[in-house]
Amino acid sequence: MTTISLDNLDNIKYKTEIRQKTAKPLLWIGLMSIVMFFAGLTSALIVSKSNSIWIKLEVPSMFFVSTILILFSSLTYQLSLSFTKNNQLKFATITTILTFVLGISFTVTQFYAWQQLYHSGVFWAGEQSNPSGSYFYALTALHLLHLFAGLISLLVVVTKSILKKYSPTTILGIQLSLTYWHFLTALWVYLFFFLKFIA
Amino acid sequence: MSAHQHPHEEQDFLFKYVFSQDHKMISKQFLITGFIMGFIGLSMSTLFRLQLGFPGESFWIIDFLLGSWAENGVMLPDKYLALVTMHGTIMVFFLLTAGLSGTFSNLLIPLQIGARDMASGFLNMLSYWFFFVSSVIMLISLGVEGGAASAGWTIYPPLSALPQAIPGSGLGMTLWLVAMAIFIASSLLGSLNYIVTILNLRTKGMTMTRLPLTIWSFLITAIVGVISFPVLLAAALLLVFDRSFGTSFYLSDIYIGGQVLEHAGGSPILFEHLFWFLGHPEVYIVLLPALGITSEIVSTMSRKPIFGYRAMITSMLAIGFLSAIVWGHHMFVTGMNPFLGAVFTFTTLLIAIPSAVKVFNYITTLWKGNIKFSPAMLFSVGLVSTFISGGLTGLILGDSTLDINVHDTYFVVGHFHIVMGLSGIFGMIAGVYHWFPKIFGRMLNNNLGNVHFWITIVSAYGIFFPMHFLGLAGVPRRYYTNSEFPLFDNLFDINTLITWFAILAFFGQLIFFFNFVYSALRGPKAPQNPWKGNSLEWTTGVKHIHGNWPGEIPTVYRWPYDYSKLNDNGDYVTGEDFIPQTVPLADGEKDGGEH
């Protein structure tokens, strides 16, 4: 359905048109594969749980804090998009930076949570470890790994935002990053409830 | 055309041939890398067939090629397992997943749907380079201390987790896991692109029911890949944790090398579940593109519409869906809950129905056709034959009761080589013969192609059909030799026969490689539409240009299977026996895909 001829194949307009059309579907299908990745891991946990030596763990209190932090960050990021759409670019920049800070705080609380776990005798590996503990660390760490990608995308958005690269109509980058960030939030909330009630 | 030639023609070598983002070049890269890997996998099988056919006999070539993996011209038992493992891995993943899908999805998706290129040329390029790096690491693992991974292509722990259990589970296995992780990334990047391109970048008029079956098969393959490969990644990651950090996801209660391991609470069966959740769909990731490619070829060369276009699509969708819920048939004898076993038997035998429909549709397409036997067509007929021969024995393996006695025997080796290995290979080779003019702008030599086909099909059945008999006699797979059991003594002839056919198969492929290289460099120049095909790729010029069509992308008005369509007077509508998709429908003419 593209009507652009070869002569301007490499021009910006053609490239943006393709990008507009395909960037979001690419992201969504990518997210689907991440969903399958975590679906695999959490079903693995359910299978492992039936082992007799499985120990049920309490969710460390820090996870509550991190849950609240990441929920907030999703909110601020959403706000930032609205601000951009309304051409309130300054507010947009501020909320994006706030999101980034919240993301970092989330990361820090995760580390605290692991410390809590460690001090309560839950180990990642080794003789005194239990698979339940290993799953706890593995799932949360793998989520954090995906969050790092989100943080990098946020960093890009923050920079571009400061450089005033966005306008109410050029928001694809923010939308992509935002979708991913919401996804990370949803994934975390899922993992949180999963660890709390199922594991 | 030259009026449209673009500065891209002068772009430097590096970006044109190496870091190209053009789908046609990436397709070539996949094809050539895949074939190199395939040749290595093939050579490995010939070597270990020598050991099986002539156990304990000394071979100069084994000494020469295997070095420290052999002693006095006889390969060592654990290195036999390393060869089998690498053979399986390379054939399934590197040749028939990346090599097959990577080549033809990349070549045909933009050309057949009418797009300038993939949705993201950059991701596409990354996909190839991940595949390349993964191939290199996999090959490097052949040379490391302890040897390559040796736990079978299914790498079941604990064997794959413990270097104490087999030397190949040391560095070799680590590299295997690294290579596969990169491979999975490559495959996911590719699949993302294929799906989005097909869904979003079709040219005007190209509705979903006007897509060639090739495109449908690539689409379903990519979706299956996106759903199942991440689970393999999860499985591999947990294995990495167990191996390298001492967690216990898969390991428990193990005493090895004189000591009790610390691992407690894990289960190897968990790994099997995760592995086969990918592993079975993987079979269809190999098979579906081959089916799509041959559907197209059978229709074109028979000068007839593919019979039951919609039924073909529905069958592929059904196969794609069912493939995700049958994995347990690989685990009937792992002590799984018998009820689950019953469920998996049921779902597995269900898959036979859409498969049968496909076979009948192929055969009906031939009926009253006007069939030109190009090498591509011969291989397509060969594929239908292997798909039937191998599919039918699947009914035995899919039945939990029968599987008890043939599980993990040579019966299985015979079955999956025929239904997946041969069908995949035949489909891929058919595709190469058919689209070679599109890939290299030159024609392959038909006579060599015919000889190649006959050697291949004869030796293929010669190798794999007798394996069913070995299996029914109780011979397990992954055995270094059968000579330790008096029970198997009188089966030696079978093994020797198989090995002779394997040697024949190897030399048969050399003919193909010669034809391939010669024709790519020196073959006769191809006309634009050598097979008189309807689909859009034949409307592009022989010479590759960036963006595929010099002017506007053509608009599509009909499905791609209007072959030998007659008007009311009994004449061909266009004067020739084919109507390209770009020809508008006549007044009152119905489009073929729309019923």
Place this chain on the structure above:
Amino acid sequence: MIALVAIVAVLLVIATAVQILKIAELRATESGKEIYEISAKQSKAQALLLMVFLVAYFGFFAWQVWKWGGLMLPVSASEHGVGVDELMNITLWFIIPVFIITHIFLFWFSYKYSFSETRKALFFSHSNKLEMFWTIIPSIALTVLILVGLSNWNKIMTPVASEQEHILIEVYGQQFSWTARYAGKDGKLGRASVEYIEGVNALGIDISDENAKDDKIVKGEFHLPKGVPVQFVFRSQDVMHSAYMPHFRAQMNVVPGLKTQFNFIPTITSEEMKKITNNENFEYILLCNKICGAAHYNMQMDIVVESKEDFEKWLAEQKEFSAE
């Protein structure tokens, strides 16, 4: 030197092949055609070869059955195995005709409708009736196979009820040998775990467990009584193995950290089987059927099936665990 000669020879072969191809191309162009065009004659030749192949393929199949049919596993030596073999036969009687008929159609059509300049192909793109027909027929056939299969499956996988008379045997796998442990008089196997493995106690039996005292451990070969249900329990020391007893149509994986089970009733003694197979040296065998390491190909144990009396005599001669 040999390598050099080999390389030169290969190069020569390639050069010759290139020349031949070139000449063939030239000759085709001289006669006003392109070499890649496929004439009706060439197409027909390939179609004819396909027919020859069909006959050869069937011939090869028949030849194999004739030549090797006798080398397959003999009649099942277990009760449930007879059912398995029957199901196998039913399935084969379904599969082989389908195999033959579809192949005949495939190759016959290929031959019959090979390219001709004069004929027009039939534009025939779909037929709901036909498609329904060949969706429904396989569905019915498969339903039958599934029902017969699953009724067998459920019977086979149900463990022997504990109150029923039976023999309890633990089969223990390790790289690269098998050990069998009989439950002894009390009919119970003593507790075992890798923790207790030490010296001769390779099975890791808990010495303090009362149930363990009368357990009997055998290596090399183990015996089974004819006509008595045998309940197997499987345990592994190190990696996965699979206990495969092909003559009894029995197989179960042996998994570290997990106890798996299988049971069957032996119905033919070793002596009887020697007569049936006409083979003096026939032995029942237990072999490993899951890749487990370098010597996987040689991990085996003989099985002897004998009358109940002989079996009891043999068992009485075996030492109890506490005596070791």
